[in-house]
Ligand code: PSV
């Protein structure tokens with residue numbers, strides 16, 4: 015195995031972006047439960063996110079969703095976040111909640127609807143200029159429910175045209191990441207269902223366009239790390255939306271359902287040069303969470319999530335790549351597999367606790383959160399108003 019100290023040295027490069035919507039209420043189509051202390055404003059969501067960063071040192075930026083996180087003054091919001099020690103990250107567009115988008119947004123056959131959807135992305139880009147965000151993340155709910163409902167080819171062509179207009183608006187240092195999802199809310203066909211479609215569309219756009227891989231957006235049994243490898247190989251992996259799934263797009267805590275899968279993904283990220291940014295060497299791949307905490311407490315849920323990513327990254331950094339390459343070269347199947355498993359089965363929690371303490375962070379961030387009294391405080395303070403949540 016690799017030397018623990020050397021492996022952990024690279025952990026400094028780990029940064030995970032947290033989603034503003036993880037702090038709001040969420041649920042299923044059956045019920046959204048309200049919880050005490052839930053943020054009513056984007057400022058309160060950012061304050062919660064800042065707490066996660068303060069206790070873990072892992073989550074320096076917060077992704078915003080527009081219009082959920084709309085404010086009048088984004089420069090002021092950026093200043094507010096900076097005052098709490100975090101930055102504003104990816105701007106997520108939203109063309110899935112307006113009545114006008116019932117039959118599609120960027121793919122719509124109606125010029126007026128497409129114009130509205132493109133203009134919404136222009137607004138997001140304007141916001142990015144004010145927040146200093148690098149990435150515009152586009153996920154489309156576009157698709158159909160029945161064979162013959164619409165012309166799939168025509169929709170794909172219109173999507174290409176719409177994306178082209180949006181892409182042309184990007185500033186020099188801005189990027190567009192196109193997320194795919196195999197189904198939901200559409201059930202027969204989805205306009206951006208897989209990495210191949212996202213790759214084809216972003217390749218046509220140019221070098222500032224990339225694919226976003228949401229780990230919950232694949233059919234069961236899909237080898238996600240293969241897709242990670244391929245996109246890195248092609249230079250088109252822009253970002254991750256991390257979460258766990260058991261059945262569909264469950265949006266559960268990353269690493270909860272299958273830590274081994276997260277380990278294998280992180281191995282390919284490291285192998286493919288997608289890990290870490292140090293000054294002068296930006297990998298470009300953004301590690302984001304896209305999760306909802308329906309039952310568990312939200313802030314501890316986010317702390318658990320970033321710690322899971324850190325743990326599996328540390329284990330992946332432990333893989334003895336020289337021994338692995340040698341076993342692969344000599345066709346020693348079991349030895350190669352053992353190199354992988356040795357790293358995966360290493361309990362890194364004690365060394366990570368030390369790693370945190372050596373940086374002035376709590377050894378146990380979850381216990382520190384419990385002891386901090388923060389939850390009690392926000393439960394008392396955040397009374398009245400409208401709790402943030404889906405559609406809020
Ligand atoms: C769609 O399921 C998605 O993964 C997209 O990233 C959306 O922006 C997000 O969920 C909303 O939670």
Ligand code: MN
Pocket residue numbers: 153193228255304
């Ligand atoms: Mn997502």
